[in-house]
Amino acid sequence: MDTLIDLGGGFASALEPLSLAFALLGVLLGTVVGVLPGIGPISAIAILIPVSFGMEPVHGLILLCGIYYGSMYGGSITATLIKTPGEVASAVTAIEGYEMARRGRGKAALATAAIGSFLAGTLAIIGLTFLSPVLVKLANVFGSTEYFLLMATALLLASTMSSGSRAKALISIFIGLAVGLVGLDFQTGLPRQTFGMSLLSDGIDFTIFAMALFAIPEAIRNLALGRGAKDVIQSFGDDKWMTKQDWQRSAMPWARGSVLGFIIGILPGVGPSLASFMSYIMEKRISKRKSEFGHGAIEGVAGPEAANNAGVGGAMIPLFSLGIPGSATTALLLFVFTMYGLQPGPLIFRDESGLIWTIIASMYIGNVALIILNLPLVGVFVKLLKMPKEILFSSILVLVAIGAYAIEFSLFGLMLLGIFGVIGYLMDKGGIPLAPSILALVLVPLLEDNFRRMLQISGGSFMPLLTRPVSLSIIVLMVLGIVGPIIFRWWVRRRQLLADVSVA
Amino acid sequence: MRTLTPALRGDVITGIAVTLVGAVYYIATFWIQGTKNIVTPATFPAIVGIALIVLGVFLLGQALYRSRKLAEVVPAGAASAGRASARGGAGADASEEVVEVEPDGVVLDAPEGPKSKQVVLQFALFFIYLGILIPVGFLLSTAAFLMTMTSIYAPHRWVRNLIFSVLFSVVIYIAFVYGLAVYLPVGILG
Numbered sequence: 175m176d177t178l179i180d181l182g183g184g185f186a187s188a189l190e191p192l193s194l195a196f197a198l199l200g201v202l203l204g205t206v207v208g209v210l211p212g213i214g215p216i217s218a219i220a221i222l223i224p225v226s227f228g229m230e231p232v233h234g235l236i237l238l239c240g241i242y243y244g245s246m247y248g249g250s251i252t253a254t255l256i257k258t259p260g261e262v263a264s265a266v267t268a269i270e271g272y273e274m275a276r277r278g279r280g281k282a283a284l285a286t287a288a289i290g291s292f293l294a295g296t297l298a299i300i301g302l303t304f305l306s307p308v309l310v311k312l313a314n315v316f317g318s319t320e321y322f323l324l325m326a327t328a329l330l331l332a333s334t335m336s337s338g339s340r341a342k343a344l345i346s347i348f349i350g351l352a353v354g355l356v357g358l359d360f361q362t363g364l365p366r367q368t369f370g371m372s373l374l375s376d377g378i379d380f381t382i383f384a385m386a387l388f389a390i391p392e393a394i395r396n397l398a399l400g401r402g403a404k405d406v407i408q409s410f411g412d413d414k415w416m417t418k419q420d421w422q423r424s425a426m427p428w429a430r431g432s433v434l435g436f437i438i439g440i441l442p443g444v445g446p447s448l449a450s451f452m453s454y455i456m457e458k459r460i461s462k463r464k465s466e467f468g469h470g471a472i473e474g475v476a477g478p479e480a481a482n483n484a485g486v487g488g489a490m491i492p493l494f495s496l497g498i499p500g501s502a503t504t505a506l507l508l509f510v511f512t513m514y515g516l517q518p519g520p521l522i523f524r525d526e527s528g529l530i531w532t533i534i535a536s537m538y539i540g541n542v543a544l545i546i547l548n549l550p551l552v553g554v555f556v557k558l559l560k561m562p563k564e565i566l567f568s569s570i571l572v573l574v575a576i577g578a579y580a581i582e583f584s585l586f587g588l589m590l591l592g593i594f595g596v597i598g599y600l601m602d603k604g605g606i607p608l609a610p611s612i613l614a615l616v617l618v619p620l621l622e623d624n625f626r627r628m629l630q631i632s633g634g635s636f637m638p639l640l641t642r643p644v645s646l647s648i649i650v651l652m653v654l655g656i657v658g659p660i661i662f663r664w665w666v667r668r669r670q671l672l673a674d675v676s677v678a
Numbered sequence: 679m680r681t682l683t684p685a686l687r688g689d690v691i692t693g694i695a696v697t698l699v700g701a702v703y704y705i706a707t708f709w710i711q712g713t714k715n716i717v718t719p720a721t722f723p724a725i726v727g728i729a730l731i732v733l734g735v736f737l738l739g740q741a742l743y744r745s746r747k748l749a750e751v752v753p754a755g756a757a758s759a760g761r762a763s764a765r766g767g768a769g770a771d772a773s774e775e776v777v778e779v780e781p782d783g784v785v786l787d788a789p790e791g792p793k794s795k796q797v798v799l800q801f802a803l804f805f806i807y808l809g810i811l812i813p814v815g816f817l818l819s820t821a822a823f824l825m826t827m828t829s830i831y832a833p834h835r836w837v838r839n840l841i842f843s844v845l846f847s848v849v850i851y852i853a854f855v856y857g858l859a860v861y862l863p864v865g866i867l868g
Contacts, residue, residue, distance in 0.1 A: 227860065352699075355726060364719050367723055397800050398796035564830075564832055568823070568824050571823075572847075575807065580860045588811060599797070626716075
């Protein structure tokens with residue numbers, strides 16, 4: 175009951191004109207940026223973080239959550255019409271959705287994606303509403319041992335469950351940790367890894383790192399490619415949005431995708447991208463029309479898109495109640511919280527309960543706004559696909575430069591941006607995924623702090639990891655989380671299901 | 679390197695680079711002042727440095743090992759056929775856990791890579807922009823940067839490029855300075 179009262183209070187303030195306006199603006203802005211080819215949710219949030227600098231915390235957070243939702247949907251428009259997924263999560267949409275569009279069924283593909291996203295997103299937020307308070311109670315028995323373990327699990331899962339080489343994902347995580355440790359040690363105040371540069375003692379700003387990694391390599395790559403093959407933009411066709419048969423074929427994939435995505439989303443370190451892949455594989459597996467997959471099966475759009483959005487809601491649960499982000503994107507949101515001096519976790523529900531419930535309520539509103547705005551406006555968004563690349567990507571370079579300037583107000587900050595842009599480009603070229611390092615960079619202070627406290631309390635012994643019941647159960651889950659995917663991969667490979675969905 | 683496919687050659691280079699970064703990072707921890715705590719400020723950075731070294735060496739070893747495997751399956755000189763065989767060979771090899779991510783059997787095309795010369799040029803221009811942003815000021819440097827970037831890409835559309843460069847700079851300047859109270863450098867115009 176308390177939860178409903180809290181949520182009601184949240185709605186009361188989320189429906190205030192200004193909050194409502196920011197939720198709508200966020201969704202709209204997110205969709206616009208997400209539609210731009212090559213820009214996924216992570217880049218969208220990273221580029222737009224500077225916009226929220228001067229805002230009230232609650233408005234800034236509402237805006238960025240809206241941007242997150244909007245950019246996810248925007249990404250699926252791009253995937254469907256020009257087969258350029260902005261991020262891994264919409265990679266499967268780029269297969270089935272694009273094939274549907276090629277067959278003149280683009281409208282149906284976009285509609286099933288939008289409706290599925292709405293349903294799954296809303297279900298996941300309902301889950302968030304009622305599960306978070308439970309998890310908060312549970313978190314009260316967590317000590318530094320458990321927090322350390324949870325964060326280590328998040329990082330480990332982020333590497334085992336990413337869709338590429340595991341060693342490279344681990345390298346990405348350790349690069350993130352390495353960057354995060356630069357600067358003054360917060361316990362002793364001693365400088366670390368500054369290479370004698372006093373400018374580095376403040377550490378490397380998270381936003382600069384995120385912008386550098388997620389905007390610069392993509393922009394430079396596209397600009398350097400020069401005029402080449404033009405993207406073929408599929409029209410949506412003139413047929414109806416969705417036929418009765420489309421509804422029937424979409425309903426179950428939406429439901430299955432929602433549940434699957436939500437569960438995967440809750441796992442620390444596992445973002446929605448895995449959810450959409452698994453949903454695709456599952457739909458293909460149980461479908462009676464297996465031959466249609468790869469040639470525009472609507473189930474292959476409905477399921478993954480639902481899973482994707484349910485995963486977003488699921489990923490918010492560990493973020494809000496434990497302060498542990500489940501993916502790179504939620505890591506960005508965690509950073510925005512801390513930027514406003516807020517620390518998500520059990521305490522925020524006690525100390526800032528008005529704020530957190532307003533944000534949760536605004537997510538319901540954002541989801542409704544998404545479906546009201548986006549289906550009718552899709553024609554407008556599609557025009558953005560025609561934006562010339564040189565204009566798009568050179569503007570992005572200017573925007574990240576402004577962002578870096580607004581953080582440091584110095585040449586040093588700008589140069590850091592450029593240098594990390596080069597590092598990001600080289601990582602990308604070497605096949606090292608960029609997202610895990612963002613997660614690691616956000617987690618490193620908490621990870622190290624809890625690691626130290628754990629060992630200080632135990633006098634240097636690692637035994638509490640095994641003797642504390644809660645921590646022991648986390649270890650068991652962690653082992654399952656690592657062994658599970660290996661078995662899953664083996665099973666998938668044996669059936670050769672993944673052969674046609676792995677992403678280069 | 680007998681039959682190094684481009685992907686494996688990339689892994690060799692990446693492995694070496696990561697190992698070197700890890701080594702430099704680890705050596706840098708020697709300069710961190712020691713304390714009497716159980717976990718000193720240097721503990722975590724040292725772990726990170728060592729982990730990078732281990733992972734880099736692992737990647738290097740894995741790539742070399744795979745290339746040897748490949749050499750056994752594929753007769754020398756038939757590296758072009760190596761892609762398909764790599765997949766078959768990996769299927770038989772139980773220790774290869776991550777091979778399915780090699781870009782075989784992929785529906786989505788891997789994005790084609792740009793020429794390195796172009797990439798270096800683009801980065802150089804970007805660094806020049808970052809360097810002049812504060813002394814020259816936002817408006818002038820941004821307009822010049824955008825004009826340069828768009829004109830390299832589409833020289834024949836210079837009128838559009840010019841209009842875009844000037845308009846974008848002015849609109850962004852007004853939006854940030856008057857809308858968001860983020861004061862951008864005025865430089866020589868100030």
